[in-house]
Structure formats: C-alpha cells, structure tokens
Amino acid sequence: MRQKEFLYGGDYNPEQWLDSPAILEKDIEYMKKAHINEVTLGTFAWSTIEPEEGLFKFDWLRQILDSLYENEINVILSTPSAARPKWLADAYPEVLRVNADRTKNIFGGRHNHCYTSPEYRRLVYRVDRKISEQFGNHPAVKLWHISNEFGGECHCPLCQVAFQQWLKKKYGAIQVLNKAWNTIFWSHDYLSFEQIESPSPKGEEMLHGLNLDWKRFVTDQTADFIAWEKKAIKEGGSELPTTTNMMYDYRGLNYHKIKDLIDVISWDNYPTWHKEAEAVTALDTAFQHDFMRSLLKKPFLLKESCPSATNWQSVSKLKAPGLLTAASLQAIAHGSDSVMYFQIRQSRGASEKFHGAVIDHYGKADTRVFKEVTELGKKLINLSEIVGTTTKSRVAIIHDSESRWAMEDSQGPRNKGLHYMDTVKKIYGGLRRQGLNVDILDMEYELDGYDIIFAPMLYMFRSGIESKIRAFVASGGIFIMTYWSGIVDENDLCHLGGTPHQLMDVFGLRSMELDALYDKDSNTGVSNGVFFNKDKQYECRNFCDLIKADTAKTLLTYESGFYKGYPAFVQNKYGKGTAYYVCADFEESFYIDLCQKLVEDKELDQIPITIPEGVSVTTRENERQVFLFIQNFGDESVNIKIPGEWKQLLGTGSIIHKYETMVFSKEKN
Ligand code: GLA
Ligand code: ZN
Secondary structure (H helix, E strand, C coil), X not given: CCCCCCEEEEECCHHHHCCCHHHHHHHHHHHHHCCCCEEEECCCCHHHHCCECCECCCHHHHHHHHHHHHCCCEEEEECCCCCCCHHHHHHCHHHCCECCCCCEXXXXXXXXXXXXXHHHHHHHXXXXXXXXXXXXXXXXXXXXXXXXXXXXXXXXXXXXXXXXXXXHHHHCCHHHHHHHHCCCHHHCCXXXXXXXXCCCCCCCCCCHHXXXXXXXXXXXXXXXXXXXXXXXXXXXXXXXXXXXXXXXXXXXXXXXXXXXXXXXXXXXXXXXXXXXXXXXXXXXHHHHHHHHHHHHCXXXXXXXXXXXXXXXCCCCCCCCCCHHHHHHHHHHHCCEXXXXXXXXXXXXXXXXXXXXXXXXXXXXCCCHHHHHHHHXXXXXXXXXXXXXXXXXXXXXXXXXHHHHHHHHHCCCCCCCCCCHHHHHHHHHHHHHHCCCCEEEECCCCCCCCCCXXXXXXXXXXXXXXXXXXXXHHHCCCEEEEECCCCCECCCCCECCCCECCCCHHHHCEEEEEEEECCCCCCEEEEECCCCCCCCCEEEEXXXXXXXXXXXXXXXXXXXXXXXXXXXXXXXXXXXXXXXXXXXXXXXXXXXXXXXXXXXXXXXXXXXXXXXXXXXXXXXXXXXXXXXXXXXXXCCCCEECCXXXXXXXXXCXXXXXXXXXXXXXXXXXX
C-alpha cells in the first residue's frame, strides 16, 4: 500500500444508520470538512451482510463504497468475524466459547467464539470470500482489516484435541513432554497425549510448562485463524495487503508470532490521559508505539484512538484542548502513517452509545471535538512528506512475551509483584531522555546493528540468545542485563550449573542468591567513583541479587543488610565490548544517569539539544531527509534551540508550550 498522505479517519458503521440516508450523506460531508480520507467499514457488520444463513446482502455496502470513492475517501475493509449473528450461534452452538473453568458461554458479546471450530471457520471463510469477491477489487478499498482485536481463548473439546495434536507435533513422544514439563512433580506425569487437558482453575494450573505451552498454542491457533481468513480473501480474488488491530500491552497473544502474517502492523491506543501526569502517560504510550513499530521495523498504523473520552475506562475523562493533537502526532512521531479514530459517528444505543466520536449525537460540526479533529486533519496534510519514512534506532530493549509469560506465572521470588514493566519503563525513560529512538525486540531478533541493548529481567533464555549476546558484546556492543536473567530454558526448566546461564564469563560473575524485599524495605547502591561520581547513591527495592564477581569490576555496592559491601552494579569487559549487570531494582534516576553515561561514552550521534523533562524527541527518515519531532508533555513551557540547518515544518519559534509539537526537517549530507 503506497500512500501519499497520512491515513486520517477511523471506524465507521453505516449499518447502524441505513434507515437514515440523510445522516449517511451528512457524514460524508463532515468527513470532507474534517480532511478525513479513510474509513474502516464492516468490522461488526456480519448480520447486515448475511442476515440469514446463506443469504447475502451487499447492495448497501456497495452504495456506501461507491459514494466514499466518489468523495476520495479510502476504505479499509474489515472481515466481520469478530462478532457473529444470533442465527449462527443458534445453528452451530459449537462456535461459542468454553472458559477455563469449563463453563460454556451463551450467545452475546464479541470474540465469543472458538478459533478451532470447523463450523466457525467454514462460515467465516464463506462470508470473507464473498466480501472479497464483491469488493476486493473495488477502487476505494486499499487494505484488509482482519477481524478485530483478536484475543481470548477457548477450552472446548475441539480445542482440547487441537492442543493435544499441537503437543504431539512439538514433542513427538509423551516421555519427552513429561521431561520438559517436569511432570514427575506431584506424580502428574502423563501416559499419552490424549490425557492432557488445558490449564484450569478447577484442575491443573501449577504445571508451568503446561501453562506456557497452552499460551503458545493459543497464539498459534489464533495465527492459524488469521491465515485462514487471509486465504478466504485471496481465494475471493483480492491481492490487497492486510492488517489486524493489536492492543495495548496485550498479554494473551505473542504478537511476534503474528507479525509475519500481516503486511502492516496496526494498533488501538486508548491511554488514560489526565489520570497521571501527562508526561508519564506519554512515556507509557510512546513505549507501546515503539513496540508496535519494532514488530516489522517499518511504519505502522494508529488504527483506533478516541477523539474525546472513551466510555469503558473507570472515569470517562475528556481530553483537554490540544491533547488530541499531541497524542495523535505522538503516534506519527513514533512511526505511524495514520491517525484513526473509534469512531466516526457515535452509536445511538447499546454499549458504546457514550463512547466519544468525531460526530456526536448532536450531529453537527460546530463542536469542540470536531474542530480539533479538523485542525489536526489540516496539520497532517502539511506533513505529508513524512509518510513512509522509517525510524532508525541505535539502541534497543529486549522484551520477550514468552519469557514474561513464564516469569509472571512462576511462584517466587516475589509473588506480590515483580515490577517487570516498571523496570522496562525506567530503562525506556532513561534512553528517551537522551532523545534516542528505541526499538523493542524479542529474543528471536538478531542483535547486530545496535550499539546499546538492555535486557531487563530476561528470565528465560531461548532462541539462542546466549550466543547472540556473547557475539554482540564480543564485537563491541554494550549490553546491560539485570538480576533474574538466564534462569530457565524455553520449557521453564531451571538451568543447572549457575546463572546467568552460559554468560557468566561474559558478565564476569555468578548470581548466587536473589533477595526479595518487602514493600516497606529498601537498600542503596553506593558509588565508588569508578563509573558514577563518588557521591552518587541510588535507592533500590523489590530485588537485590547477591553476585560473586569474578572478572567484573564493581561500580556500586550495597549500603546495608547482611550483604552490605557486596557489588550492586558491575561492569565487565569482554572482547571488544562491555557487559553491565544491574543487581537490584534501582530507582529511575539510576537509569537516567546510566543512559546518559553510556551514550556519552559511546559517543552516539545525537540531535545536539538538551531535552528537558516531559519533552519528547524522535526522528523519522528516508534516504534524503531526516524529520525531527519535538513534543512537550510537561507542564512547563520550554525554550528549545534547534540548530539553524533544520527547517521548521510545524510550530513557530523556539518556545514550546504544553501539548505543542514542533516538526523540523533537514537534508541528509
Ligand atoms: C476497541 C474496539 C472497538 C471499540 C473500541 C472502544 O478498541 O476495537 O471496536 O469497541 O475499543 O474504545
Ligand atoms: Zn474451542
């Protein structure tokens, strides 16, 4: 899909308004007024497309597609599989989900279906293929949107059999599985694959290998369903690219196993703005954008966002003037080629009747929200040359879904909270304070091409990560790993012979014991002046790793407790590079100072500006130009002096107020 402009629009559900042609007409007029150039159609429209089994109605959709095309509005066409009509659930009860406690759902909701059910697959295939035959080559349609926010799991008898077959394929023999899961514990060993059942709160839920493989199976089964829908589209005659919308920090699926099935990554972004300081929410959101962009390392689409307030968060807070623009441009700054809303016109009834929309129940364009949407539309047109540019990052953080699944499922060392994402975000914040673009990788990526890589709590080692880290450091990279890394293998079996597994020489140490702290307790890492200034001290909480340093050089030591004087942060030279090991869960300022120091030492090529707190700096580029985004999410207005060779595309002068965005461009030499 080659775009010339940012896609600007969102979900549109004309099937809710077919009895009001005047409204549909008005909608297109308003879209034009707001510079909207895209809508997503069909997402939950199955019952309008196929009101009875085998009876298909496409005229309404054709009419709308035609008039959108006449008005130069692009369409992302959805398959309707995310919610099924009542006739379908009644005729084929097997399609409804069974929960982990083995209770079966009745009709209702969405995503309430089994991805294994042959009947569901047959009916989805048929409707998808028909839509593709009808509209897959319609000139308005530019992209397929498969289903909607895939998620959840089903424990029905069909899924049990599919899981057993999946396990058989993976392990071959039951003895191999028993070994991998250590089922001998509590005498839970299996005699055949047919005996295995999915994890359940009513039965087996402590076998971590089972839990982990079940999660992998759910991802694979969902991926297989996506592939199935793609096949229907293709066999219907459409060669258009595909996307599927992903969710914020969604842990039910490993998105890395889905990314290669689709052409464009897209995701739905609903931050709880104003709940915390905006700079805090902005950092959290930025991380998600970077995670999504890193999946395919190319521009993604902001598929949904709310133009005003959602209705499903605990408090439906309005966005203060300017925040919608800032949040939308933040997506662009981090690599999105779109700004899309849920939704264009607000529903009249049912569960989303109070969810914000571009056109609300009042139905006219003279609203605060519509005006800001329109202003933003204009700004995006002026930034069109940025579409398609990519993000280059010299630094990365390893954040691996499978390792996180396993780590968070394990009992011990701190069942009341590992603070994993807090740690990831402290590191991310430290890097972003240096104005660096950051990639978020899982363990399956190659590590070369980066200067600095962080691996917080890399509990599981899989996909040959040990050798990749060794090679990365040996060839000159800077690798920073923390406590609770290299503990288990890919089946969640503990490594024997010392940790971090197979990297003790690279880090020059062995982790002897890990102390977990009560919430009320803390310790302090005190600098010896070798790396940080002599007067530096950093508080740590939650975890203190007691290491035995071999070749590693101590940079901080614990201040108190029975391990007073033990190393708390160390550095080890290995080959041409340096490996750092962070022994404890240090406060934010530790990571801010560490990132600053690493960037200085490595002399990374940076934009020569000082970045105040709350201000975000990112870049996008193509062969000819670099684009620089500066956004202020802090409360104070700040003065930022940009060197003269940068041409200002958005904003004026050097003072940047809260929620403002400045965009600059520069020719590459
Ligand atoms: C999700 C869904 C949409 C809508 C919005 C509301 O992202 O994909 O259909 O329900 O939430 O915020
Ligand atoms: Zn099922």
